[in-house]
Amino acid sequence: MTQSPLLKPNLIARLQPDSWLANVCRSIKCERTLLLGVPYIGRFAPSPSGQLHQGSLIAALASYLHARWHGGTWLVRMEDVDTTRCKREYGDHQIQTLRQLGFIFDEPVWQSTRDVIYQAEFDRLKRLGAIYPCTCTRRDIGDGIYQGTCRNGHAVNKPIRSWRFRVGDDVINWQDENGTQRQEQLMQSVGDFVVKRVIDEQHHEWTYQFAVVVDDALQQISHIVRGADLIDSTARQIALQRALGYPTLVYSHFPLLTNEQGEKLSKSGQAPTLDMLKGLEALQHAWVFLGGLPIQANYLEAFWAAVGVKQKT
Numbered sequence: 001m002t003q004s005p006l007l008k009p010n011l012i013a014r015l016q017p018d019s020w021l022a023n024v025c026r027s028i029k030c031e032r033t034l035l036l037g038v039p040y041i042g043r044f045a046p047s048p049s050g051q052l053h054q055g056s057l058i059a060a061l062a063s064y065l066h067a068r069w070h071g072g073t074w075l076v077r078m079e080d081v082d083t084t085r086c087k088r089e090y091g092d093h094q095i096q097t098l099r100q101l102g103f104i105f106d107e108p109v110w111q112s113t114r115d116v117i118y119q120a121e122f123d124r125l126k127r128l129g130a131i132y133p134c135t136c137t138r139r140d141i142g143d144g145i146y147q148g149t150c151r152n153g154h155a156v157n158k159p160i161r162s163w164r165f166r167v168g169d170d171v172i173n174w175q176d177e178n179g180t181q182r183q184e185q186l187m188q189s190v191g192d193f194v195v196k197r198v199i200d201e202q203h204h205e206w207t208y209q210f211a212v213v214v215d216d217a218l219q220q221i222s223h224i225v226r227g228a229d230l231i232d233s234t235a236r237q238i239a240l241q242r243a244l245g246y247p248t249l250v251y252s253h254f255p256l257l258t259n260e261q262g263e264k265l266s267k268s269g270q271a272p273t274l275d276m277l278k279g280l281e282a283l284q285h286a287w288v289f290l291g292g293l294p295i296q297a298n299y300l301e302a303f304w305a306a307v308g309v310k311q312k313t
């Protein structure tokens with residue numbers, strides 16, 4: 001691993017002391033020791049359901065800085081399993097935007113091309129008895145926690161609508177990189193959750209939870225850096241990792257971009273897309289949002305140098 005070009009004390013001086021980024025920066029030393037030979041591989045995994053917006057740029061920058069400050073590799077993965085919402089052209093546009101802004105990464109992986117891989121891991125879960133077919137409709141289940149109706153066998157006269165992961169009654173403990181301890185008993189919080197949706201005899205869809213766990217493991221991701229809206233997914237992902245014999249990863253969740261009402265800014269909401277903001281301005285905004293002090297930079301290279309990222313590989 002190579003050290004970032006800016007020394008840590010110089011970087012710390014550019015950060016608000018109590019910010020998420022300052023905590024990341026301070027943790028770099030022990031993190032490197034902790035890794036002990038496991039290469040750092042991070043990722044940014046947007047859904048191509050629209051153009052890149054300010055919220056996703058913040059997620060990209062957070063995971064990019066985290067990876068580059070640790071001397072690690074940063075991957076981009078297009079999470080396009082939801083084929084009704086996601087479009088290739090949006091993904092291409094997002095990739096192009098990231099490259100124009102100066103992010104450096106290899107050719108991204110597209111989840112929509114990985115059906116064979118997911119099927120193989122699904123079959124493994126099946127052989128392990130960790131999943132079961134469910135015939136319940138959305139109306140059968142309602143809004144609450146799935147009650148395990150099909151856990152011990154499903155109605156034979158109804159079509160299979162999904163495959164569910166059998167959660168245990170154990171409590172899953174995990175720690176965020178910022179030190180926060182979390183615990184969750186999946187049986188109480190979500191119940192047996194869906195890994196595969198069956199649309200008809202020819203069509204199926206992998207769920208976010210399942211695809212992300214398989215990809216993180218097969219891409220040898222070591223660190224997950226993402227928004228706090230995904231904290232609630234972590235216990236489910238750890239449960240799947242354990243069932244599949246994958247390692248558990250380092251998790252770091254940064255605070256979310258919200259509007260004045262405290263609502264998350266998303267693609268469907270009023271989040272400005274990056275076309276509405278100038279690239280450098282958008283990056284500066286993301287940097288300040290994550291806890292950086294404002295930087296005087298008139299061009300992209302100057303911005304990246306100021307935030308401790310060497311642009312030439």
Ligand SMILES: [Zn+2]
Nearest residue numbers: 134135136150
């Ligand atoms: Zn069911």
